[in-house]
Amino acid sequence: MAGDAAQRVAVIGAGPRGSSVLERLAANWRARRDAGELSGARLELHLVDPYPPGSGHVWQPGQSRLFLMNTQSFFPTLIPEDPDLAPPVAGGTFNQWREAAVAGDQSHLGDGERAELAALAVDAFPSRAIYGRYLEDTVAAVVHRIATDPLLEGLTVHLHRTEAVAVRRREGTGFEVELRDGTLPADRVVLALGHVPALLNPEQRELHGAARELGLSYFPPACPADVDWAHVPEAEPVLIRGMGLNFFDVMGQLTEGRGGRFDTDDGGGLRYVPSGREPVIHAASRRGGPYHAKARIGSYYARTRRLRYLTETAVARFRRYGVQPGFGHDLQPLLQRDVLWAYYETLVLQDPNAVRDAAEFLDALAELLRPHAHAPEDWLGPVNALLEQRVPAALRLNLRALAAPFSGQRFGSPQELDDAVLATLDTDVRRSSAGESDPVKAAVLALHAGRSLLKDAVADGGITDESWVTELRGRFESLVEGLASGPPALRIEQLAALARAGVVRFLGPEPRFGVDRAEGLFRAASPWVDGGEVRARTMIEALAPANRVSAAASPLLRQLLEDGLVRTRLMMRPEGGPTETSGLDVAPHPYRAVAANGVVQEDLHVLSLQLSATQWGVAIAAEAFTEEGGERRELFRSGQRTLRDADEIARAVLDAL
Structure with missing residues (x-):
């Protein structure tokens, strides 16, 4: 139980992830107080960031409106919608904020913000600047609620507009956080650093x-x-x-x-x-x-089809039987089936004459794609034989050629190359306009949906180290990014x-x-x-700074590594021997940093891009629930994973009071 002294938590980084910790602390504090807990408890939350809380570095509202988000208005959120989590104390999704801002008081918005909101549709791509305004408004609403709600009494928020340059252990317990302009004692630290500068290669x-x-x-x-x-x-x-x-x-x-x-x-x-x-x-x-461009479909995932092979049930089956799957041997073949089925089913629907004996072809393909209908190592051979018999060569799907259309081609002049690239751009625009009815975009949408499910399947040691290093990060990542993560x-x-x-x-x-x-x-x-x-x-x-902790130019990360408070995670290569990964070594859940000596530090949490050796796809914003059949639901649990991670940290903080 709480003593007389307030516990201090320093959250380093006040962008979306650090702000999520603030919001989840408030939500869980209120829920516990409402249940009669935390009587007399006091907690000081210190947010440390040289940039404004909410927007942080990347989402500053003053940046150019030509910088667009890579997701549509309906997608992102700072506020979780998970009914299993403590109810939010304020705020909503970006789209809810957008609708309220258009209909309500806009006196705090600039002319450019009002103009963008007036023209911004639910399926349009917002500027990063307007999303930053949403983030700042949402955090301000949470902070105001903390200051005024009786059920949030005892919880206080302190904003430090400065940089944290070091975190060191105090004698006894807790930390001393060294700021550019002073020091901050803390009982617990949360690293929510986001994008940090990187050393050049x-x-x-x-x-x-x-x-x-x-x-x-x-x-x-x-x-x-x-x-x-x-x-x-x-x-x-x-x-x-x-x-x-x-x-x-x-x-x-x-x-x-x-x-x-x-x-x-x-x-x-x-x-x-x-x-x-x-x-x-x-x-x-x-x-x-x-x-490649995103398909114009008005939704984040395809509306007309769901994954048939790489499903939550299929992934859960591995866990139920205690099997740690290999990515290339177990998971990717299931997703490959989904991609093939999406492509050829759409091809037949759009043009039944594109293949010979279309109905029989789809029946035969479905049978050959059925997992475990034959030995797993040769499943693709019979599929390819069927395609060679029934589908003209020009119409067969080749993802690798699609991702690298000029591989192995020689061009006699720069103009010849320009003409070839322009032709692929025009084709891509045409396919995107067709949306789900285009076979190629249907296949890419299946790949995209599979990536979202894979994020949960591969997290926290869900696949072998060898699979992570060589198959997921080494080969599959570049393929899926080029095809399914486009503008x-x-x-x-x-x-x-x-x-x-x-x-x-x-x-x-x-x-x-x-x-x-x-x-x-x-x-x-x-x-x-x-x-x-x-x-x-x-x-x-035209690259983002490398997201690799060993190459970070952040004074704080360098100090933490040098002092041994954190360490990079090592994984084993297939040929034997360890290799250094991009992220920090952490113990789940909630994510706690592992020190250089292997000790798990219960009071030092990690929530950000530095989890890239434990989670895949950590750079993507939290996903709002989708509207389906009149109900709001999430298609994949990975969509709000960052918010759930923040909730776990918040509950761990309160459990320690």
């Missing part, structure tokens, strides 16, 4: 050093909102490495952000009207092109318009970057494109 260090030596401009990996894009020169070539999600942020700043605009042409497509202030963008990625279709449409306008050119697959010291320029070329070398005074890494 050897190649990046070499390019950065050469740029300083030769007077060139090198932009290392960074949060796009942190970069002053005015330093990128106009009307000259600029090299951009990476064509994932950060690329589209850079693209927007260097085009629309400089006064260009997109108009609708006579055919209903987009046409780019330059301002004359754009650079000539030479875009490069290993694939040779960008991520809104509008971004691909805009990229195609920019390519037609000559503002964007493409370098080709497997590009190589370096420096020509004699000419004092960066150079880049693809070995697959003849005559395609480009030289420029400016190079941009």
